[in-house]
Amino acid sequence: MYGYKGKVLRINLKERTTNVEPLNMEDAKKFIGGRGLGTKILCDEIDPNIDALSPENKLIIVSGPLTGTATPTGGRYMVVTKAPLTGTVASSNSGGYWGAELKFAGYDAIIVEDKADSPVYIDIKDDKVEIKDASHLWGKVVSETTEILEKECDDKVKVLTIGPAGEKLSRIAAIMNDKDRAAGRSGVGAVMGSKNLKAITVKGSNNKADVHDADKLKEVFSRSIKKIRDNGVTGQGLPTYGTAVLVNIINENGVLPTNNFQEAYYEDAEEISGETLAEKYLVKREACYRCPIACGRYCKVDDIEGGGPEYETIWAYGSDCGISNLGEIIKANYWCNELGIDTISAGATLAAAMELYQKGYIKDEELDGTPLKFGNADAVVEWTKKMGLREGFGDKLADGSYRLTEMYGVPEFSMTVKKQELPAYDPRGIQGHGLQYATSNRGGCHVRGYLISPEILALPEKLDRFSLEGKATWTKIFQDLTATIDSLGLCLFTSFALGAEDYADLYNAVCGTDHTAESMLEAGDRIWNIEKLFNLKAGIDTSEDTLPERLLKDPIPDGPSKGWVHKLDELLPKYYEERGWDAKGIPTEEKLAELGIAGEAMEPVAAE
């Protein structure tokens, strides 16, 4: 079947064996690829109750059928595993070039099992797969590891690696690829670290992807590109100012979380905006594999330069920590990338620490003379380094804000859902987006269904952000569509301009499938349900479909969203109903049968 390579690489690190298995094409068709297929494999192969950092967990790295093809943004891969941060399914998505290169080497997915007895890396060159010693790389930052491996393996090899944070099992550690792209969330880097796996290099020689219908693809490609370029967000905002174009927009709506969500309007937003970034620090735009948008930034401040920062990083380290010094935020971002930490969780954990400090829980004597005070820009750079290295108090920061605040007996200061830090939008002023936060299958997350699109950006149409009307329906549609896009191997940013029918057309042209907009959404629904089933079996019950108490009870104190709280109680039952689940948020037998997964994911096969 076109698009897919039909091969899965299974690597057992304890046995040091590598095997190529045929891709289960029935699963591939049903769950598309990427996130969907990875979750199916995870459900089939691991017991959801295992410890995420035990050898029993598996690391599934999986591309989509459109990864490495001539589709706009077709270069993404997913990391699917049980998440150390949340205990849920983790599916962290990244761009760059590594994912496409995996396809060029001839594989749809890699399944990494067990644990090596000493640090190793995996070197893949088409059919040649080797497990190599990585003791010389252990402890090294991401750029240095990448450069050493480029020399060691081959100049043009693509490198996926963890930094010191992953080695030290930080539950907010990321997996990095191509130096500055991150499969950032849920602590997937710690799973790699727990397996003594430092890196995976890949070089593939076949980038001529055969497609089912080349003429049809050309036509759909042209149409998609035109939509992307003509769209205000993907054709103007993102290319010009990067994701940080959102800083001013979100602040003007009074939903830019400030000082650990104690406020939602930041006076100095302009100073940390995409516009200021472009004016003062930008060196160049960076594009991932075949991306027509090129939202990536590459910035320079003093003697530091590198990829980013993204909007999420700027918010977490900026307004949420009360910091308006964009130069220092760039430095903190640099260290997150080098050490391999998720910038959202890292910044938000520092913000939580600042609230603990503000309210007297954390004492000066714990902080080596660098107080974690809202607005202290030097502190965030310093503490980011120590967090990534687990040095001093940094050790307490390294597992995220939930575990930190719990140590001080006030987990309510942790602005998390399912222990994962919330992203850059205060849900009190964006009701649909808040529902999405609460119900996300991987915890606090903005990319499991980006309701900001209709509620703030008016795409595909403008919804009243304070109204509850129709939000359950919209949330389900956005969640399902997102699951589809993540599974195809495309970037979610295309969805500002493209709709389900465009994705169906792209998929059909490349792979010869006969999807419609409806069947694409149904596939997303199916994927969403097996994720939910995994979580339920892992003991994540629906009591965790909630938001931090602050957001449900304390009205936003000031600004354009003043006075609002999130009305989850009213929305949640409607959402469960919309999903065809019971009142407790459990998928019904009927629903699962309708999706063709009745019972299928309910009985996990024991780990091999």
Place this chain on the structure above:
Amino acid sequence: MYGYKGKVLRINLKERTTNVEPLNMEDAKKFIGGRGLGTKILCDEIDPNIDALSPENKLIIVSGPLTGTATPTGGRYMVVTKAPLTGTVASSNSGGYWGAELKFAGYDAIIVEDKADSPVYIDIKDDKVEIKDASHLWGKVVSETTEILEKECDDKVKVLTIGPAGEKLSRIAAIMNDKDRAAGRSGVGAVMGSKNLKAITVKGSNNKADVHDADKLKEVFSRSIKKIRDNGVTGQGLPTYGTAVLVNIINENGVLPTNNFQEAYYEDAEEISGETLAEKYLVKREACYRCPIACGRYCKVDDIEGGGPEYETIWAYGSDCGISNLGEIIKANYWCNELGIDTISAGATLAAAMELYQKGYIKDEELDGTPLKFGNADAVVEWTKKMGLREGFGDKLADGSYRLTEMYGVPEFSMTVKKQELPAYDPRGIQGHGLQYATSNRGGCHVRGYLISPEILALPEKLDRFSLEGKATWTKIFQDLTATIDSLGLCLFTSFALGAEDYADLYNAVCGTDHTAESMLEAGDRIWNIEKLFNLKAGIDTSEDTLPERLLKDPIPDGPSKGWVHKLDELLPKYYEERGWDAKGIPTEEKLAELGIAGEAMEPVAAE
């Protein structure tokens, strides 16, 4: 004055001295910067009659006032010197990041004098400038040299270097920066080689350019970006398909030079088009410093990957050599970049060699079993390598098509103006563009005034490409505007969307000047005139303002421009008149006085 750094770095390689001199601000205002200012310095400091490859020649590397600022595409630098290929002034322009970094280090320009007694490179870190031994780099290709210097000097250093072709004084050698960006034309790489100068590394710590009016700049920036994104060429064509978007467009107009300009329509154009490039080989788009367009391609074929190819490369190695194998063209492009050769002159020289072979001048026994036959794709890759290394018959190719064809007594087979190979547009079907070719101050060139814009792309308005009406006027305007843009430090591609008033606004906002559209064009006129004066003094008289005989006498044999020749005789007198020159094409005293350069550039100061 804002924008400028006010400092010129003068380096004497024989004496091994480095000195910082104040920038002559009067000259800077009059000649803007970049190309204009560089030419003024060249006129002041060297005798135009010297041998371009002698120590008396100087290498002037100069940024514009907008280089390294927050302006769209503000990252370019010029190499100004006497050209080994043409004997005219050379001013070769390049993007990437090196130019901006030079500004960050605090310099507007570098003047390199004399010759080192052994291979050296120059290492610039802000105020610290060192001349270092380069014997370990001599003979190395561009990527390897760059990587060694990145390690040796600093991870984030920007590298400008020559490849083996420059070392071997090839008159078509380029200067490369950031690995795959080229100051490509006129053999400027050979000037570096003749000075035993392998590379210049630069790292600057100050990228916060102060500007005269930040608010005004923001406004002009936003307006310019919007124009660029809304424009069909800069907002759709170039970002999506790169410069190779032109292959099909130019071919459909019947002006795609084929088989060394023997024809002007290529049957297999689709196979070498930007569309096919995007479909089969594209990995990513690359953006130069602060570029909103990102026309750069990065492609992969088999085990070769790298920057490019551009339209000009694809044409020269493709239709002009009768080659439809785009994969092999990518490989040839790769070797041009690695060896440091101009892809236009290299491809066109191979095309000339193919005509010599076709007509029996070059014999099989000269060619080591790799015949230079139109359509022989393997041959172009092979002979490109040998050309860059001056191996075997490659030695005869290495100085361009004029010197090659002259050896065989048929210089009329060389499709050059002033000995420099013509680019990818047959002037017989584009009368204005042909006039521009003939009168270009650096010989055969498409970027000294791109009449393709109105004559083919209908920007800013559609001109009848076969008509002579108004073409002298348009040519002068385009030439003057181009001189201005090159001098500001911006990319010419902005001019598809921006006009003289936009450039004036950008310049005024950054530097506090009070230019109008008219005064910008007048500055361009002034720059054009001093270039002309340099050439006249160098003995390049107006008899060289011509086109290859073939284009004046032999009608295009087939395709949409069938039957046309170029009518230079009719256009040239009008052009001279338009310029305010006499009938022999010599600038009049009145014209020079009007431009404020009466006599100024007429008496060159002897080289120091």
